[in-house]
Amino acid sequence: MEWPISDLARASGTTTRALRHYGDLGLLQPSRVGPSGYRFYDQDGLLRLQRILLLRDLGLPLATIGEVLAGEQDAERALEVHLDLLKQERERLDRRIRSVTTTLAKRRGGEQMTANESFDGFDHTEYKEEVEQRWGKAAYRDSDAWWRAKSPEEKRAFQDAQLAIAADYGAAKQAGLAAEDDRVQAIAQRHYDWLSGIAGTPQRPQGGPTAEYFAGLGEMYVEDPRFTANYDMHGQGTAKLVRDAMRVYAERHLS
Amino acid sequence: MEWPISDLARASGTTTRALRHYGDLGLLQPSRVGPSGYRFYDQDGLLRLQRILLLRDLGLPLATIGEVLAGEQDAERALEVHLDLLKQERERLDRRIRSVTTTLAKRRGGEQMTANESFDGFDHTEYKEEVEQRWGKAAYRDSDAWWRAKSPEEKRAFQDAQLAIAADYGAAKQAGLAAEDDRVQAIAQRHYDWLSGIAGTPQRPQGGPTAEYFAGLGEMYVEDPRFTANYDMHGQGTAKLVRDAMRVYAERHLS
DNA sequence: CTTGCGGTTGACGCTGCGTCAACACCTACG
DNA sequence: CGTAGGTGTTGACGCAGCGTCAACCGCAAG
Numbered sequence: 001m002e003w004p005i006s007d008l009a010r011a012s013g014t015t016t017r018a019l020r021h022y023g024d025l026g027l028l029q030p031s032r033v034g035p036s037g038y039r040f041y042d043q044d045g046l047l048r049l050q051r052i053l054l055l056r057d058l059g060l061p062l063a064t065i066g067e068v069l070a071g072e073q074d075a076e077r078a079l080e081v082h083l084d085l086l087k088q089e090r091e092r093l094d095r096r097i098r099s100v101t102t103t104l105a106k107r108r109g110g111e112q113m114t115a116n117e118s119f120d121g122f123d124h125t126e127y128k129e130e131v132e133q134r135w136g137k138a139a140y141r142d143s144d145a146w147w148r149a150k151s152p153e154e155k156r157a158f159q160d161a162q163l164a165i166a167a168d169y170g171a172a173k174q175a176g177l178a179a180e181d182d183r184v185q186a187i188a189q190r191h192y193d194w195l196s197g198i199a200g201t202p203q204r205p206q207g208g209p210t211a212e213y214f215a216g217l218g219e220m221y222v223e224d225p226r227f228t229a230n231y232d233m234h235g236q237g238t239a240k241l242v243r244d245a246m247r248v249y250a251e252r253h254l255s
Numbered sequence: 256m257e258w259p260i261s262d263l264a265r266a267s268g269t270t271t272r273a274l275r276h277y278g279d280l281g282l283l284q285p286s287r288v289g290p291s292g293y294r295f296y297d298q299d300g301l302l303r304l305q306r307i308l309l310l311r312d313l314g315l316p317l318a319t320i321g322e323v324l325a326g327e328q329d330a331e332r333a334l335e336v337h338l339d340l341l342k343q344e345r346e347r348l349d350r351r352i353r354s355v356t357t358t359l360a361k362r363r364g365g366e367q368m369t370a371n372e373s374f375d376g377f378d379h380t381e382y383k384e385e386v387e388q389r390w391g392k393a394a395y396r397d398s399d400a401w402w403r404a405k406s407p408e409e410k411r412a413f414q415d416a417q418l419a420i421a422a423d424y425g426a427a428k429q430a431g432l433a434a435e436d437d438r439v440q441a442i443a444q445r446h447y448d449w450l451s452g453i454a455g456t457p458q459r460p461q462g463g464p465t466a467e468y469f470a471g472l473g474e475m476y477v478e479d480p481r482f483t484a485n486y487d488m489h490g491q492g493t494a495k496l497v498r499d500a501m502r503v504y505a506e507r508h509l510s
Numbered sequence: 511c512t513t514g515c516g517g518t519t520g521a522c523g524c525t526g527c528g529t530c531a532a533c534a535c536c537t538a539c540g
Numbered sequence: 541c542g543t544a545g546g547t548g549t550t551g552a553c554g555c556a557g558c559g560t561c562a563a564c565c566g567c568a569a570g
Binding site: 059080083086093103104 | 256258262265266267298301305312313314330331334335337338341342344345348349351352354355356358359362363
């Protein structure tokens, strides 16, 4: 019993193109090739094809299928590994879906949160998950409620303050000042005071964010490009100066 | 203020290669190109890039991003369409995960589990009397007719879904998650949705099984060894976690 | 001047085939 | 026996989004 390529394709629910492709990859060879070059497949080929298609439907890459069929790989192991990959993919997809959903919700909410609506260059509703991960759910909730409660003028003022601070840092960097310089530390002081106005940060007994939080935020300014861009727009390396200044400030005043 | 390509790449967290790619696509042009051919980007470019990256992170194809930025497409509309695609992808992924999970389970069980006749690990024709006693004769009749009307593929899919849910509960148990944990409750949600597809259960006005039914079923999972075995095969104590998760879910969403 | 880092423009690679294109075979019909 | 039409064959491009050479040029420091 043998069939031409089209029959096999119809019987197995794929296309002739795919069958030839598998031939090219060495996954499935015809049992016989006629003098005309026509491919013919037999029973064994059909069985092999069914195994191929089964694994393919499970999403295994063709290369892996080849290894499994060749006995170089244990099918079970391959499937386990594959399952892990699939679950990771689902995680990514879910995160993405949540991001898009919240983004849409905000837009529809008409918040029009353009770039100026965000403070610290950091639209914290946009990065909800990160904030929660980094500083806890409570932090996000508090911070969010606090921000929403503000009037537009207050919001504007708050951002202006941040922009001014960033600009001053930039100027300091431009002037070649060091992080330990008193003038830079004065900016850090303002920076700290500004941050103290934000709810939802880990607080120390005397009030105001903790040293860890303040210094950690500085690290983030350098590590996270969204922040980096926001400070470095006042000059290359400003973010690093800011980070250093924050660390120095934390050491001198918060510990 | 302007930056060479590497600075922009670092500040924005992408690569120079990607930036050149965007240039080729017309997504983001340098504000200036030096006599040496070097690209330089200004503030506007940075802002535009940030918008590009934001949309890219949401998974929008670059072509669509281009249209949105060019104002040929409404961002909101594009995101809605995109969200639909993402959800379809997740569906496909979920199906695939279920398939792989059950395939693995079968291989490991080695039993070739041809048990296409049972769902929920519960062959209801075999337990006719109990079903009638517990939820009424009509329930049994409806459920039976509903099940018999399904095609083999549908039956298979339905069972696969249940097996996947059970496996996920097992994983949650393994991870030491509590019944109240959001991740466990997400599984319970799927569990509930899955059950909602079954005819013959007591329905509440909004559709879907009642709180009593759902929670009662959970009790049954623990009391009845036939059910218990079905969940505990994913790890000792899984059935109890399932019961608790179902009770929590019922309290939170169904009452 | 050399070294070394950083920039530039091609061009291929990856995944799994779909989709022409150009050409050969086979079968049935007139 | 010629021909039309269906079925095969072997290339080769295309897709999405860049990663990754390769070959060559600029620029600042020693």
